[in-house]
Amino acid sequence: MSHIAMVSIPFHGHVNPSLDLVRALVARGHRVTYANDSSWAATVRATGAELRPYASTLPTDGGADEDTIAQLTLFLDDAIAMLPQLRTAYADDRPDLYLYDIAGAAARLLGAEQGVPAIQLTPTFAPWDGYEEEMAPFVDEMRADPRGADYYRRFTAWLTAQGSPITDGPTFMGRPDRGLALIPRALQPHADRVDPAVFSFVGPLLGDRSTAGTWSRPPSAAKVLLVSLGSAFTNHPDFYRRCITAFGDLPGWHTVLQIGREVDPAELGEVPSSVEVHPWVPQPAILAEADAFVTHAGMGGSAEGLFHGVPMIAAPQAADQFANANQLAALGVARVISSETVTADELRAALLALTTDPAVSARCAGLSREVRAESGVERAVALVEAALPAARADRRPARFAAGVVR
Numbered sequence: 001m002s003h004i005a006m007v008s009i010p011f012h013g014h015v016n017p018s019l020d021l022v023r024a025l026v027a028r029g030h031r032v033t034y035a036n037d038s039s040w041a042a043t044v045r046a047t048g049a050e051l052r053p054y055a056s057t058l059p060t061d062g063g064a065d066e067d068t069i070a071q072l073t074l075f076l077d078d079a080i081a082m083l084p085q086l087r088t089a090y091a092d093d094r095p096d097l098y099l100y101d102i103a104g105a106a107a108r109l110l111g112a113e114q115g116v117p118a119i120q121l122t123p124t125f126a127p128w129d130g131y132e133e134e135m136a137p138f139v140d141e142m143r144a145d146p147r148g149a150d151y152y153r154r155f156t157a158w159l160t161a162q163g164s165p166i167t168d169g170p171t172f173m174g175r176p177d178r179g180l181a182l183i184p185r186a187l188q189p190h191a192d193r194v195d196p197a198v199f200s201f202v203g204p205l206l207g208d209r210s211t212a213g214t215w216s217r218p219p220s221a222a223k224v225l226l227v228s229l230g231s232a233f234t235n236h237p238d239f240y241r242r243c244i245t246a247f248g249d250l251p252g253w254h255t256v257l258q259i260g261r262e263v264d265p266a267e268l269g270e271v272p273s274s275v276e277v278h279p280w281v282p283q284p285a286i287l288a289e290a291d292a293f294v295t296h297a298g299m300g301g302s303a304e305g306l307f308h309g310v311p312m313i314a315a316p317q318a319a320d321q322f323a324n325a326n327q328l329a330a331l332g333v334a335r336v337i338s339s340e341t342v343t344a345d346e347l348r349a350a351l352l353a354l355t356t357d358p359a360v361s362a363r364c365a366g367l368s369r370e371v372r373a374e375s376g377v378e379r380a381v382a383l384v385e386a387a388l389p390a391a392r393a394d395r396r397p398a399r400f401a402a403g404v405v406r
Helices: 013-026 037-045 068-090 106-114 131-144 146-161 167-172 237-247 281-287 301-310 321-330 344-355 358-375 377-386 388-393
Strands: 005-006 031-036 050-053 097-101 119-124 179-181 200-202 223-229 254-258 275-278 292-293 312-314 334-336
Touching: 005 013, 005 068, 005 106, 013 031, 013 037, 013 097, 013 119, 013 301, 013 377, 031 037, 031 068, 037 050, 037 358, 068 106, 068 146, 097 106, 106 119, 131 146, 131 167, 146 167, 167 275, 179 377, 223 237, 223 281, 237 254, 281 301, 292 301, 301 312, 301 321, 301 358, 312 321, 312 344, 321 334, 334 344, 377 388
Parallel strands: 005 031, 005 097, 031 050, 097 119, 119 179, 179 200, 223 254, 223 292, 254 275, 292 312, 312 334
Antiparallel strands: none
């Protein structure tokens, strides 16, 4: 039995993508410890893993500032606070292998210190050949902002203090020694330019989600629509009111509206019986029954939408959501709207156009087959287990070279 340590942060988009991998590793007989904030104890224990709590500095309600620099600074602060806690948690119980979410990259530093291999689990885009050059204008813009300049300075200072010769933050985060991409290849930009020696695409790992809750289609519902802006950027009561106006009186349609925990349902006004409103919903269970999906186009929601073959109205809010939304539209399964300016009439027209177009239906079905075929927990487990013999055989300190940990 091997000891595998999983490290992540207390955000749904960084925990949910790898839950089935953790569950499968436990079922294979491995001892899995999971470093995360204690607020996620129930989720971790449901996989059979043992929680190793660290005190996260991230917002406990899952909320996040929509400003990119503010978001990155939050993640850096958390990584800096996480590393000494990981050292303590694993000082007398070194694992054979670290698995870490891309935002849990402190585990990469600790693995290098301990001579323990580390595999990054990437729930978003993997970098491709030429990625840094294409992102240079964005990075330059961030560095021109005093807050962005401070973020890069602090990241470099932290990596330098830990003895890492990789002192560029984006390189350290984006170029791991080994990575598993937990996204559909259909959503990966320039998938043919991603180094297969570093990243293996295992697709979205969407197994049993019954512990997150169940949902059943009401007998009167001919069609079901899910409206959800995810877990972080949900404070949009005016958009929800427009959704109720757009979809509430559509014949045969039943709408499930997730509004998050920041919005008071009373702000929505009168809600018809064809619309059910919740602060949180079991999204996979509803998508399995749904006929359409209004989504913020986060990577998790986009992947789940493709997996279940539902047409999507994409209302991106931040980060990679804009690229995801555009890619979903390019794939022929979505329309992109602005949650700030779209009208109720435009929302209704988009839904009816998507759900009555045979070409959209065929494309959704084809992509669903494609995503399901590439999504393999068994393959992901095999790739993780393939790294274990080296972890047991070699306890010498790892070395950094050529921009990756080796």
